[in-house]
Amino acid sequence: MNQILECKALSKSFGNIIALSNINLTLDRGKIIGLLGPNGSGKTTLIKLINGLITPTSGKLYINGNEPDIESKKIVSYLPDKSYLPEWMKISQAIDLFVDFYEDFDKDRAYEMLNKLNLDPTLKLKSLSKGTKEKVQLILVMSRNADLYCLDEPIGGVDPAARDYILNTIITNYNENATILLSTHLISDIENILDEIIFIKEGNLILHSAVDEIREQQGKSVDSLFREVFKC
Amino acid sequence: MLGKLFKHEFKATSRLLLPLYSFLLILAIINRIFIEIDLFDKAGFFRVINTFTLSTFIISIIVILIATQLLVIYRFYKNLTTNEGYLMFTLPVKTHELINSKLIVLVIWTILSFLSAIIALSITFLSKEGLDIIIDFIKTTYNILKMTFDAEITILIIETIILLFTSIIFKAISIYLAIAIGQAFTKNKILSSIAAFIGINIIIQFLTSFSILAISFIFDNSVESINSLPNILLPASLIISIILGGVQYYLTNYFLSKKLNLE
Numbered sequence: 001m002n003q004i005l006e007c008k009a010l011s012k013s014f015g016n017i018i019a020l021s022n023i024n025l026t027l028d029r030g031k032i033i034g035l036l037g038p039n040g041s042g043k044t045t046l047i048k049l050i051n052g053l054i055t056p057t058s059g060k061l062y063i064n065g066n067e068p069d070i071e072s073k074k075i076v077s078y079l080p081d082k083s084y085l086p087e088w089m090k091i092s093q094a095i096d097l098f099v100d101f102y103e104d105f106d107k108d109r110a111y112e113m114l115n116k117l118n119l120d121p122t123l124k125l126k127s128l129s130k131g132t133k134e135k136v137q138l139i140l141v142m143s144r145n146a147d148l149y150c151l152d153e154p155i156g157g158v159d160p161a162a163r164d165y166i167l168n169t170i171i172t173n174y175n176e177n178a179t180i181l182l183s184t185h186l187i188s189d190i191e192n193i194l195d196e197i198i199f200i201k202e203g204n205l206i207l208h209s210a211v212d213e214i215r216e217q218q219g220k221s222v223d224s225l226f227r228e229v230f231k232c
Numbered sequence: 233m234l235g236k237l238f239k240h241e242f243k244a245t246s247r248l249l250l251p252l253y254s255f256l257l258i259l260a261i262i263n264r265i266f267i268e269i270d271l272f273d274k275a276g277f278f279r280v281i282n283t284f285t286l287s288t289f290i291i292s293i294i295v296i297l298i299a300t301q302l303l304v305i306y307r308f309y310k311n312l313t314t315n316e317g318y319l320m321f322t323l324p325v326k327t328h329e330l331i332n333s334k335l336i337v338l339v340i341w342t343i344l345s346f347l348s349a350i351i352a353l354s355i356t357f358l359s360k361e362g363l364d365i366i367i368d369f370i371k372t373t374y375n376i377l378k379m380t381f382d383a384e385i386t387i388l389i390i391e392t393i394i395l396l397f398t399s400i401i402f403k404a405i406s407i408y409l410a411i412a413i414g415q416a417f418t419k420n421k422i423l424s425s426i427a428a429f430i431g432i433n434i435i436i437q438f439l440t441s442f443s444i445l446a447i448s449f450i451f452d453n454s455v456e457s458i459n460s461l462p463n464i465l466l467p468a469s470l471i472i473s474i475i476l477g478g479v480q481y482y483l484t485n486y487f488l489s490k491k492l493n494l495e
Contacts, residue, residue, distance in 0.1 A: 014418045015418050015419070048494070051321075051322050052321065052322070052492065053317070053318060053321055053322070053492060053494045054492060054493050054494065055490060055491065055492060055493070070324050070325065070326055071324075073322055073323065073324040074324040076322075078318075078322050080315075080318045082315050082318065083315060084315045084316060084317075084318035084319045085316075085319060086244065086311075086316055086319075088244075088247060097240060100236045100239075100240070101233070101236060101323045101324060101325070102323075102324070
């Protein structure tokens, strides 16, 4: 089976607000996919549904053929858009936690990345700045050998130098069977690493296409297409 | 995975609770020293200090017993329904394992909190004569109970101990259920939890009173005799709390797995 993710008529409402409406989407293995859309378009909602943190109002969602459950959690590596590590922990304790629970976690890789970014593993998370915490979380998430990486705004809060390192990390650590789904609105920074893009607007899927196709058929960069589609 | 969750849970809670218990033991030792050097007999200023440290000590014991319960229950809320929930609910574990690990840790800390209270009290007050009085007291109580209940004394003690633990878990699971219901709401999660807690308690009150009424009806007059305690009343309360607790456990698991709605 070549599909890692399949959404069938997937919808999610919060009270009267429709966050996602009738999403039909299939993602193949081995791609880097940008989930793009303005704030409040439903990017985070989709990623949270994939990770089972919220449940669909209607429709179905399959990861490697399973609905979100213990089996899907073993193969999905998720970076949320907030700090989710307990503040009292040291970086090394957070790594131990991941070692304990995820069989696919590569401890050496995590320490190597910490070292590259000059992060001391004995530091407590409480003492780190917001951007540094994001780096730590991204290191944890990318140190897993997962089948699907869901990265929600992975580069939003970090400085450009770290951003380059992180993007480089994402590309080099990703094996050819894994898929990376990454949401952002900093499109120009990541455009050249993307294989496919998904545009969502007000909870609706409006485009799912290969980046090459956009360049060839429309003669535009993803960034300019985005500005055109989401023009205010 | 339950073992790993338990290990993690125990580490996270001992960070807060062990210092509390150590503080209590240190306070106990200080009090003992004050008693040993016999400041009680001295008039005025020293006496004030003595009374002050003693009352601080007694209050600390009560506070620590309550704080243990509050901290473990607060951790359930913080660890599962706030940002940390993003971590816990994406671990490859079953939701009931998350709940179980938290319940086991709660029982262990409850026992440890009572143990440290007993140890602290012993450090401060225990002497040869005191020990004799306590042993005497236990013997007398045991004899009175034995006279009243005869051969059923063992079963009475076992039932009481089991009931004690069940009620600790029972009370916690009611709060856990209220938190689990509250998080399922899109807005006003905390307010919804409080409303759910009140609702749960009303239902439990109703069901318990109803069951007790039913039991006294079924067994007619026999509940009035003292022997009905080990034979009818205690086992019945145990069965009622296990059933009601089981239902609440099931619902907590349901809301945290099927109705999870993390902000």
